Amino acid sequence: MKSATEIVLNYHQRTKHSLERYAKGPETIDWDDQPELFRRFSGCERLALPKPGRELEVLWSELDTPQHVLVHALTLESVGLLLELAFGLSAWKSDGYHRWSLRCNPSSGNLHPTEAYLININTPVLASGVYHYLSYEHSLERRALFSAPVTGADEWYIGLSSIHWREAWKYGERAYRYCQHDVGHALGALRYAAATLGWSISLMADIADAELAALLGVDRDAEFIQHEHETPDVLCRIHTSVPAAPVSQTQLEQLAATAQWFGRADSLRAYHLYTWQVLDEVSNAAAKPRTASLLNPSTALALTPPRGAIPPARATTLIRQRRSAQQFDGNMAALPSVAFYRLLSAVLAETAAFALWPWRANVHLFIFVHRVEGLTPGLYALIRDHAAVKPLQAATSDIFVWQQQRDKVPFYQLYAGDMKQPAKTISCHQSIASDSAFSVAMVAEFRTTLEQAPWQYRQLFWECGLIGQVLYLEAEAAGMSGTGIGCYFDDSVHELLGLTDDSYQSLYHFTVGTAKTDGRLHTLPAYAHLS
Numbered sequence: 001m002k003s004a005t006e007i008v009l010n011y012h013q014r015t016k017h018s019l020e021r022y023a024k025g026p027e028t029i030d031w032d033d034q035p036e037l038f039r040r041f042s043g044c045e046r047l048a049l050p051k052p053g054r055e056l057e058v059l060w061s062e063l064d065t066p067q068h069v070l071v072h073a074l075t076l077e078s079v080g081l082l083l084e085l086a087f088g089l090s091a092w093k094s095d096g097y098h099r100w101s102l103r104c105n106p107s108s109g110n111l112h113p114t115e116a117y118l119i120n121i122n123t124p125v126l127a128s129g130v131y132h133y134l135s136y137e138h139s140l141e142r143r144a145l146f147s148a149p150v151t152g153a154d155e156w157y158i159g160l161s162s163i164h165w166r167e168a169w170k171y172g173e174r175a176y177r178y179c180q181h182d183v184g185h186a187l188g189a190l191r192y193a194a195a196t197l198g199w200s201i202s203l204m205a206d207i208a209d210a211e212l213a214a215l216l217g218v219d220r221d222a223e224f225i226q227h228e229h230e231t232p233d234v235l236c237r238i239h240t241s242v243p244a245a246p247v248s249q250t251q252l253e254q255l256a257a258t259a260q261w262f263g264r265a266d267s268l269r270a271y272h273l274y275t276w277q278v279l280d281e282v283s284n285a286a287a288k289p290r291t292a293s294l295l296n297p298s299t300a301l302a303l304t305p306p307r308g309a310i311p312p313a314r315a316t317t318l319i320r321q322r323r324s325a326q327q328f329d330g331n332m333a334a335l336p337s338v339a340f341y342r343l344l345s346a347v348l349a350e351t352a353a354f355a356l357w358p359w360r361a362n363v364h365l366f367i368f369v370h371r372v373e374g375l376t377p378g379l380y381a382l383i384r385d386h387a388a389v390k391p392l393q394a395a396t397s398d399i400f401v402w403q404q405q406r407d408k409v410p411f412y413q414l415y416a417g418d419m420k421q422p423a424k425t426i427s428c429h430q431s432i433a434s435d436s437a438f439s440v441a442m443v444a445e446f447r448t449t450l451e452q453a454p455w456q457y458r459q460l461f462w463e464c465g466l467i468g469q470v471l472y473l474e475a476e477a478a479g480m481s482g483t484g485i486g487c488y489f490d491d492s493v494h495e496l497l498g499l500t501d502d503s504y505q506s507l508y509h510f511t512v513g514t515a516k517t518d519g520r521l522h523t524l525p526a527y528a529h530l531s
């Protein structure tokens with residue numbers, strides 16, 4: 001019998017892409033058989049949320065200091081805006097023949113395996129219960145009503161879950177990794193959406209997956225089609241204008257046990273040509289048990305990104321206009337130094353965006369600088385936890401010089417030289433990694449984290465996704481664009497950095513630059529179909 005840690009380590013190893021072969025995926029993709037992009041439940045009441053598209057006055061740069069942002073009242077309209085800015089549609093794209101939707105949260109392959117559930121306890125805005133968010137219609141599907149009242153609590157939670165198969169349809173065995181990235185991006189999207197309303201979120205780090213599954217109703221197997229089930233990911237408490245004491249774990253369990261449930265998930269309409277057993281294996285091995293409560297070890301707001309570096313723009317506008325660049329302008333002017341340092345400091349663990357993160361920073365950035373004002377092209381590192389500097393110096397190539405670039409920013413030059421070709425090659429030959437201002441390999445403290453607890457495998461990817469979401473939005477605020485890169489050759493990255501074992505592993509790539517627009521595509525409004 002293999003231990004859970006061994007199963008997770010094996011999964012990671014077998015889903016590496018390499019120069020010689022890609023991780024196992026479907027041999028053919030039938031585009032007509034694409035999974036339905038929107039999960040719907042039949043047989044439950046559907047409640048339309050107030051009209052989407054509302055703009056708020058708050059500026060992007062004001063979200064750095066959330067304590068100064070106007071706190072909006074808890075109404076159905078503000079709850080709708082929270083869901084829209086986090087998980088709603090942001091636009092449709094069309095090439096004249098096909099059209100496809102984009103959402104505020106990005107997703108690998110635009111497949112959107114992440115589902116969001118709203119849990120209301122006692123607040124008068126909605127009946128207490130569990131609601132599935134349907135982004136296409138900007139509506140809530142009432143999955144459950146709580147019958148037992150909870151005394152002394154008025155609470156909102158949002159729970160996330162993933163339909164692994166939806167991602168595996170295209171990406172096969174590597175899909176589980178992408179689902180976890182997407183959860184991290186969704187967490188970031190939710191954090192920024194809450195911040196525009198003057199609200200915040202905290203992550204319930206103690207809850208077990210089985211408890212979360214019961215609360216979200218995703219363990220009700222008879223109500224889901226085989227292979228289209230959802231796996232619980234995270235539960236977030238939403239801190240709104242209504243002060244409240246948190247509901248205890250036992251109360252949450254009681255609510256789930258006594259709830260009245262409605263509806264069943266519609267089919268996602270595919271014939272499941274391939275099944276990927278390894279996804280269920282790793283998912284079971286990386287399931288989280290109940291753990292002790294944690295407090296965020298970093299002091300949020302100790303550091304705020306340099307102000308004045310970005311043009312003033314409404315936060316709600318920026319969130320809706322975020323797009324992945326599909327091509328970058330390789331002749332772009334160098335990214336101004338002030339904007340670059342704002343981007344770097346925005347991903348440090350002490351900033352407002354990471355106040356929700358209850359674990360220590362385990363992910364560090366190795367940065368391929370191509371076109372940044374004042375910096376010699378080359379390889380750099382941003383180490384997000386001071387304690388990690390020495391071990392990383394010892395683990396990486398001994399030709400790296402580790403020359404600190406700025407006081408108080410843990411940013412080091414490692415190697416001077418043109419890194420465009422290596423960056424492109426290791427990112428599955430994608431030129432988005434070389435035509436940009438810079439691209440990033442996110443390197444996680446891997447083996448020790450997994451040996452402590454195998455479920456922390458997912459948490460490492462969530463941390464990467466959260467960093468990615470900050471980069472996406474900060475790039476947009478700087479007038480640039482970003483793109484997540486899930487396709488990279490794992491061990492070629494390690495070789496380039498001089499990493500010789502799995503103490504550290506590269507878990508995600510990202511790139512930022514000036515996007516080239518594709519004149520063949522048209523952008524259409526997000527919710528014209530509702531009017």
Ligand SMILES: Cc1cc2nc3c(=O)[nH]c(=O)nc-3n(C[C@H](O)[C@H](O)[C@H](O)COP(=O)(O)O)c2cc1C
Binds near residue numbers: 106182324430432
């Ligand atoms: C985890 C993750 C991995 C991604 N990997 C790639 C990639 O390797 N190459 C690429 O061109 N785009 C990649 N993307 C971008 C997605 O294709 C993009 O998010 C999706 O099409 C939705 O478009 P949008 O971000 O403009 O909303 C990735 C996005 C995410 C979130």
